[in-house]
Amino acid sequence: MPVRVSLRARHRNMRMKKMAAPKSSSAEAPSAEALSSRLEELPVGSDRIEELSDTENEYEDIGTITQAEQAHIDYLESVTIPIRDEPETESSKAQREAFEDIRPFLEGNPNDFPLNIFGLPKLQREKHAAFLKSALGDYPSKFAPMDAARPWLLYWSLQGLTALGCDISEYREQVTHTFSMAAYPTGGYGGGYGQYPHLAATYAAVLSLTIVGGTDAYESINRRAMWHFLGQMKQPDGGFTMAPGGEEDIRGAYCGLVVLSLLNLPLSLPPDAPARKHGLTTFLDKLGAWVSSCQTFEGGLSAAPGNEAHGAYAFCGLACLSIMGPPKATLPKHIDLPRLIHWMSYRQCAPEGGYNGRTNKLVDGCYSHWIGGCWALAEAATGRALWNRPALGRYILAAAQFEDGGLVDKPGKRPDGYHSCYNIAGLSHVQHNYVYDEAESGAGSVLLDAPWRWKTQGRYQGDVLWGEDDVVGQVHPIFVTPWGAAEECRKYFEAKEGF
Amino acid sequence: MAPKFYHDDPVWADIDPLPQDDGGLHPLAAINYTDEYSEAMGYLRAVMANNEFSKRILELTEHVISLNPAHYTVWLYRAKTLFEINAPLRDEIEWLNPTALKHLKNYQIWHHRQTVIEALGSPDGEADFIDSMLEHDSKNYHVWSYRQWLVKRFDLFEGKGELEWTEQMVEQDLRNNSAWNHRWFLVIGGRDGRALDEETFKREMDFAKRLVRKAPQNQSSWNYLRGLARHANSTSALKDFALEFADLSRPDEIHSSHALDLLADILATEEDQKEEARQALDLLATRYDPIRAYYWNYRKGLLEQPGAVA
Incomplete structure (x- = not known):
């Protein structure tokens, strides 16, 4: 067997076994990418970054290359774009450096995880579950900057745990209780007691209650007040603001429709909705056109008209349109689909296989969902297979699993609930097939019933790189909740008379 | 800094x-x-429950923000207070500048700034401040989004140095x-559908082409170039330019996968060029951009459908 050095001079004799500590110090905000630009509201995990020991110089000779490693190295070479990208600028330097950090994880197994039959690290189910459970526990005082994002902490953990196959019923009572304290008297949910209602917090709250399910959880939601709150968020131009006096962006359009649809709320605007003064009568008025105005010259969708195309906002826009009607109808009606698909395809980084969120940005595990989740919707609209699932699965298993549990943006970063939830959701998108079935009407209602017409259609049958042990649960393509949970919630409220 | 308390403060x-x-x-x-x-x-x-708006609220909210800058409720209540008591808004901007630099990734601060600048009715000093933010993080989504709002709100599209800065x-x-x-x-994008005059179009095409030549594998400049051409319905006019970087008769010397991609699109619209379009897509799928092979194959499938072009 060849010795590593003879193969790759750049490995200099030895190979880094552990990742170097994150380049940023623990004091810096988390996920280098602005949390801002994502659906989340807060520097989640910022303070969770504990000092990693300084492993910068910690090299360990791990001997010769295994057959599996050689296969990974050959694979990476086969999907590398064979054109030099010159001259170097700030962006390409960052790209080159990030890849040097990621490469050892795609070629080998620096975390010493047990490998599956394809030579990739197995899904570390127990470790991730333990991490997500601990994220539901108490936080020390330095986590005060998360005070407004606690609904997210619950949602990310609950969604991640259920996808890993964990029973979360033990949390049901506490989840319901936690959100009853965050409910705002005039409707919607805030980050916690006494905080203004906010659509992101409301989305995370309603989804969490949907995930735990049961009469007590459902009945804890004040639907009439919620309807009024959503009426306050609807804007004359068709979009939604995130909070009273807050910003208007495409997250609002998605979160608002998720809540309307899950809770089976009336589509007509409440009488006190300010948008009524501008001639709007329903929540859907001008909405399709507003989402359409977020499509940029690149083909992707942005937070608001004029801004840069971005993965998380693209998912919000597509999912919003897919609640409004069948993707086959609403996507081509409001979006230039070929340009969108072009842009989405280019978000997959070569050779990493994971996704970035914007042109010329770095791969980040959270886009395993934000872009990965767009594909089921785009494929429902085109009826064609469009994306490279094995490459994403490879990135998640090989590069996004943290040694001690939890999933990450990229090697060298600390895990958090956000990246854990959305990497796991991405793995689910890779592994499971969903189809939109005109004939299927899961919940049997007329209004906003498109989300209920999805069917699961077995596993992805292409080049799988995962064993049975690495398979996670099915996730609803619109709501990002365990398969069946959203349907239960909707059925419950359909069976109720009025509010 | 020593912790600050209120229970023994006579003001409260x-x-x-x-x-x-x-x-x-x-x-x-x-x-x-x-x-x-x-x-x-x-x-x-307590003060929110009382709907109190006063000068001391500014001190209290400043304190809470220093402890938790991601607390949207505090920012929204502070903004309300500023307007209720007619606080001097320039002072607010002076205070915001170092606060923003301290919390580069903060979400709420930009919406707050926008609310205040909107009420002030002047963009003076904003460009400099944005520059200092971008020095730390040249792709900060909120900073750029804020800049777009600023351009639109104060009509900085022309003659204000914005294009030169960009x-x-x-x-x-x-x-x-x-x-x-x-x-x-x-x-x-920001001009609400106003037509692009010929001179500007030419200037932009030249700009994009020059930067493509500088870095032929750069996705950003190609996206811009293609966006412009599509906007002017003249994508097919880019054929010679694409051929500079991707000549199908020399498949070993492709200098840009993006050129190949564009060429495939153009060829798909031409009479009797479907085979060449397929060849370009094959080169992408097998050699020059294989991670997207599924996508390139999907594009090949579209060639069979009359009128369907990606």
């Missing part, structure tokens, strides 16, 4: 703080707040896609 003696209510059962993801944070929040909840940002890092997006916003 009239307020009964509203402590955090956890309702008896231990909540999930509970934070063990410091006494300082707990107390400040208790006073904030050009400088692109030249500094020709892969900074945020800068390219801003340029698009200035030239086309």
